[in-house]
Amino acid sequence: MTLASDLTDLTARDWETGPEGVVRFAVVGLGGFARNAALPALVEADYCEPTVVVSGSAEKADRIAAEFDADHGLTYEAYADGAARDAYDAVYVVTPNALHLPHVETACEFGKGILCEKPLEATPDRAEAVVSACETAGVPLMTAYRMQTDPVVRRLRELVRSGGIGDPIQLHGGFSIDVLGGSRGPDQWRLDRDLAGGGALMDVGVYPLNTARFLLDGDPTAVAGTTSGDGPFADVDESVAFQLRFPEDVTASFTAGFSGDGERFLTIRGSEGTVELRNAFSVGGERRVRVRRDDGEIDLTGPGTDEVREEFDYFADAVLSGWDIGPDGQDGLTDVRAMQGVYESAASDEWVEL
Amino acid sequence: MTLASDLTDLTARDWETGPEGVVRFAVVGLGGFARNAALPALVEADYCEPTVVVSGSAEKADRIAAEFDADHGLTYEAYADGAARDAYDAVYVVTPNALHLPHVETACEFGKGILCEKPLEATPDRAEAVVSACETAGVPLMTAYRMQTDPVVRRLRELVRSGGIGDPIQLHGGFSIDVLGGSRGPDQWRLDRDLAGGGALMDVGVYPLNTARFLLDGDPTAVAGTTSGDGPFADVDESVAFQLRFPEDVTASFTAGFSGDGERFLTIRGSEGTVELRNAFSVGGERRVRVRRDDGEIDLTGPGTDEVREEFDYFADAVLSGWDIGPDGQDGLTDVRAMQGVYESAASDEWVEL
Numbered sequence: 001m002t003l004a005s006d007l008t009d010l011t012a013r014d015w016e017t018g019p020e021g022v023v024r025f026a027v028v029g030l031g032g033f034a035r036n037a038a039l040p041a042l043v044e045a046d047y048c049e050p051t052v053v054v055s056g057s058a059e060k061a062d063r064i065a066a067e068f069d070a071d072h073g074l075t076y077e078a079y080a081d082g083a084a085r086d087a088y089d090a091v092y093v094v095t096p097n098a099l100h101l102p103h104v105e106t107a108c109e110f111g112k113g114i115l116c117e118k119p120l121e122a123t124p125d126r127a128e129a130v131v132s133a134c135e136t137a138g139v140p141l142m143t144a145y146r147m148q149t150d151p152v153v154r155r156l157r158e159l160v161r162s163g164g165i166g167d168p169i170q171l172h173g174g175f176s177i178d179v180l181g182g183s184r185g186p187d188q189w190r191l192d193r194d195l196a197g198g199g200a201l202m203d204v205g206v207y208p209l210n211t212a213r214f215l216l217d218g219d220p221t222a223v224a225g226t227t228s229g230d231g232p233f234a235d236v237d238e239s240v241a242f243q244l245r246f247p248e249d250v251t252a253s254f255t256a257g258f259s260g261d262g263e264r265f266l267t268i269r270g271s272e273g274t275v276e277l278r279n280a281f282s283v284g285g286e287r288r289v290r291v292r293r294d295d296g297e298i299d300l301t302g303p304g305t306d307e308v309r310e311e312f313d314y315f316a317d318a319v320l321s322g323w324d325i326g327p328d329g330q331d332g333l334t335d336v337r338a339m340q341g342v343y344e345s346a347a348s349d350e351w352v353e354l
Numbered sequence: 355m356t357l358a359s360d361l362t363d364l365t366a367r368d369w370e371t372g373p374e375g376v377v378r379f380a381v382v383g384l385g386g387f388a389r390n391a392a393l394p395a396l397v398e399a400d401y402c403e404p405t406v407v408v409s410g411s412a413e414k415a416d417r418i419a420a421e422f423d424a425d426h427g428l429t430y431e432a433y434a435d436g437a438a439r440d441a442y443d444a445v446y447v448v449t450p451n452a453l454h455l456p457h458v459e460t461a462c463e464f465g466k467g468i469l470c471e472k473p474l475e476a477t478p479d480r481a482e483a484v485v486s487a488c489e490t491a492g493v494p495l496m497t498a499y500r501m502q503t504d505p506v507v508r509r510l511r512e513l514v515r516s517g518g519i520g521d522p523i524q525l526h527g528g529f530s531i532d533v534l535g536g537s538r539g540p541d542q543w544r545l546d547r548d549l550a551g552g553g554a555l556m557d558v559g560v561y562p563l564n565t566a567r568f569l570l571d572g573d574p575t576a577v578a579g580t581t582s583g584d585g586p587f588a589d590v591d592e593s594v595a596f597q598l599r600f601p602e603d604v605t606a607s608f609t610a611g612f613s614g615d616g617e618r619f620l621t622i623r624g625s626e627g628t629v630e631l632r633n634a635f636s637v638g639g640e641r642r643v644r645v646r647r648d649d650g651e652i653d654l655t656g657p658g659t660d661e662v663r664e665e666f667d668y669f670a671d672a673v674l675s676g677w678d679i680g681p682d683g684q685d686g687l688t689d690v691r692a693m694q695g696v697y698e699s700a701a702s703d704e705w706v707e708l
Contacts, residue, residue, distance in 0.1 A: 166615075167614075169613075169614045170528065170593060170595055170611065172528065174524065174526065174623070176524075176623065224578045224597065224705070226605050228603035239523055239524060239603060239605070241597055241605035241606075241607050243578065243579075243580065243596075243597050245580055249593065251593070251595035251609070252595075253597065253607035253608070254607070255524040255605070255607060255623070257523060257623070259625065260520070260523045260624060260625040261519065261520075261523075261624055261625070261627050261628045261646065261647075269611070269614060269615050270614060270615055271613065271614040271615070272615065273615050274615045292615065293615075349704060349705035350703060350705070351578070351703035351704070
């Protein structure tokens with residue numbers, strides 16, 4: 001094994017079967033990520049098409065539908081009532097976290113496949129209800145972990161899982177954004193505990209958490225953490241630092257934030273090498289990878305693949321071809337439980353077993 | 355303030371008063387670090403001179419004395435009995451951790467200044483006894499935190515303390531070495547809990563811990579951690595991950611290790627920028643610094659100053675000129691207490707208040 005061969009063919013879709021047809025999507029929720037990242041990705045995707053958009057505002061729904069050539073703009077009420085239900089095959093749920101469940105239940109009622117944004121829901125109980133509803137209805141459910149369909153991250157997973165850095169020992173990672181810097185300021189659902197279930201941890205801390213689980217192929221067994229926040233962040237965590245214990249004595253030390261200088265990195269130190277992933281979690285970002293081993297070092301800048309488009313095509317290929325989705329509902333539920341554990345630990349000053 | 359001016363004059367000795375005379379050192383303990391780093395640094399230092407070396411073996415003491423032109427090679431017993439006590443002004447204690455106290459007590463008895471290796475002792479009680487003995491004797495005591503006399507680290511401290519990255523929010527850091535890779539293999543005091551007081555945390559984890567406290571000008575209020583180790587590391591921590599809570603909601607997520615791929619880094623994310631220090635803790639290493647702010651980014655490689663020589667001259671200047679030593683005994687004691695807290699937390703699965 002050489003470093004070069006481990007990391008070449010960066011854009012390969014190792015999951016692709018090349019199905020016939022397309023999956024027609026209803027996009028439920030038209031916030032900034034839906035309009036700026038998801039809908040453009042759906043338009044560009046090979047196996048997807050946005051045919052329905054759903055918003056709280058009929059006017060906005062119509063306007064966005066026209067912008068992206070979707071056939072229908074619906075209100076949430078109309079969606080719940082089954083309007084245009086024959087015009088889509090799957091729904092992409094991209095509302096505030098605590099509204100995922102009812103939209104998922106609607107999709108289940110109509111037998112639609114579901115791609116649901118992370119975190120899967122605002123609490124473990126509600127996330128369990130999402131998973132359970134989809135199982136009962138027999139519809140496919142994917143948690144929208146775009147890092148898992150980022151080609152560079154998938155190559156890293158191959159490297160790590162094949163022993164490319166020996167046995168993983170310790171991880172560090174962080175993802176922080178300036179959540180007040182956007183157009184919404186402090187008046188946004190991400191700062192509302194009821195709607196979001198938490199703050200920086202739920203919104204961005206979930207990225208290093210889930211990506212670590214993906215790379216390691218393991219789930220944490222215990223967590224401890226520290227949260228803080230005041231002012232606009234009085235209701236949720238502005239900053240969080242959390243440590244995870246994984247099997248085989250692996251630990252992960254992660255941070256997340258809603259303010260301050262941005263960061264987005266993940267490193268894994270192993271028995272025989274270290275990988276560093278920089279610009280790790282930005283949308284469509286040019287990932288920077290450094291792999292250091294005794295036999296050499298590689299610095300690599302990824303091609304900046306649109307991993308959101310990859311995510312939609314991954315989901316569509318799985319649905320059309322019938323293979324099992326990696327980031328399924330259970331994957332999302334595991335993270336919601338772990339994050340709830342971090343909050344419990346921050347409140348109790350004790351480690352929380354998962 | 356500009357980035358460039360914050361970090362220029364990298365080698366400046368901001369503490370230097372240029373005293374007359376030299377401090378004659380007895381080097382107590384002649385392990386690898388003493389022979390390969392400390393004695394060469396003493397020979398090169400401006401205000402120091404090695405005049406006595408002390409070892410368990412008379413033959414070794416004589417041989418090393420000859421090698422470094424020291425006037426006396428002593429056994430520990432001879433040192434304790436006051437042999438050649440007029441030939442040195444200060445002692446540098448560089449024995450296994452749990453032997454620091456008796457050698458410090460000897461130095462106190464003879465009224466000598468003391469530069470004592472980190473960690474100050476193997477337990478908080480014994481570290482307190484070191485501090486107390488020096489206070490009672492009225493002799494200067496410095497804990498040998500060479501990072502505090504590394505010019506690049508001192509420039510970073512100026513940058514951080516002057517608000518160069520705004521308010522610090524979160525730190526990450528790690529220091530891991532291959533402790534079995536040296537000539538001693540598993541037969542060494544660093545793997546003996548009685549002699550070392552612990553494993554990777556005590557030996558190398560103390561570096562990010564103390565450097566963080568130095569850069570932040572603050573002490574942790576609580577700690578949590580995870581330790582692991584088996585085989586040759588059954589007695590001590592082979593790996594440790596620990597989180598520290600500092601005042602003002604600052605957190606630090608640190609790791610240390612005695613095996614696996616080496617790492618040595620420290621980062622501080624602040625409200626207005628981030629600093630990354632690479633190759634942070636190696637002896638005489640070319641530190642690599644990246645400072646990222648809204649107004650620009652600097653990548654800088656330090657000159658590879660011998661911070662051990664700086665440490666000796668810093669101590670000597672302080673002793674000769676009579677100014678207060680920064681990394682004093684209390685500084686060392688604070689770290690021993692914090693590390694003891696990490697071990698308690700790892701055993702109890704609870705946060706430990708400091």
